[in-house]
Amino acid sequence: SQTIHQWPATLVQPVGSPLSLECTVEGTSNPNLYWYRQAAGRGLQLLFYSIGIDQISSEVPQNLSASRPQDRQFILSSKKLLLSDSGFYLCAWSPTTGGYGELFFGEGSRLTVL
Amino acid sequence: AQKITQTQPGMFVQEKEAVTLDCTYDTSDQSYGLFWYKQPSSGEMIFLIYQGSYDEQNATEGRYSLNFQKARKSANLVISASQLGDSAMYFCAMRERYTGNQFYFGTGTSLTVIP
Numbered sequence: 001s002q003t004i005h006q007w008p009a010t011l012v013q014p015v016g017s018p019l020s021l022e023c024t025v026e027g028t029s030n031p032n033l034y035w036y037r038q039a040a041g042r043g044l045q046l047l048f049y050s051i052g053i054d055q056i057s058s059e060v061p062q063n064l065s066a067s068r069p070q071d072r073q074f075i076l077s078s079k080k081l082l083l084s085d086s087g088f089y090l091c092a093w094s095p096t097t098g099g100y101g102e103l104f105f106g107e108g109s110r111l112t113v114l
Numbered sequence: 115a116q117k118i119t120q121t122q123p124g125m126f127v128q129e130k131e132a133v134t135l136d137c138t139y140d141t142s143d144q145s146y147g148l149f150w151y152k153q154p155s156s157g158e159m160i161f162l163i164y165q166g167s168y169d170e171q172n173a174t175e176g177r178y179s180l181n182f183q184k185a186r187k188s189a190n191l192v193i194s195a196s197q198l199g200d201s202a203m204y205f206c207a208m209r210e211r212y213t214g215n216q217f218y219f220g221t222g223t224s225l226t227v228i229p
Binding site (some may be wrong): 024034042043046051057059078088090094100103104105106107108111 | 156220
């Protein structure tokens, strides 16, 4: 069966420090991959999605970047965090074939920038 | 314009009663999918139910059913026999064929089940 893991689960970082959140999917190949951010009490904001290795689309201009070095690995990064980067980050995947095409989410990473 | 609108920020329901969470959507595509997700306080997003735009029957999954009214562009979630564990945020989402990989989410409804 397919699983998705992301880490770290919780992160407290000072303003101006770098960020790296990692996500891996197991049990499937060539998934579509996504990074979402959820501010406290708010809905989900799509940050990046990827349909393949090194194929990444950015939805919101910001100081974040994403990379997909391997088929089932998706990394969210920042060189210098801002206070506004605080939030709950969710990695997700969807199958390219079969099923309903629904999103399957990781456990989430809670980032606090101080 | 908002692609997905959830107008109920918070809802309360008595345990064992049914509750309807509203969702309306906006699309000009003929082929799309509608999804509902549950987010408990732990933060994980849990897929509940799916409705395809060409499905003639309303989707059902256990105690969850989706009241799909295509002409009204609404996709309300009905939870029957509410349980305390149903207390969570609920998000409606849509995926269009022509935008392919994008999922549009509503702002969510917070459901509290009262014992």
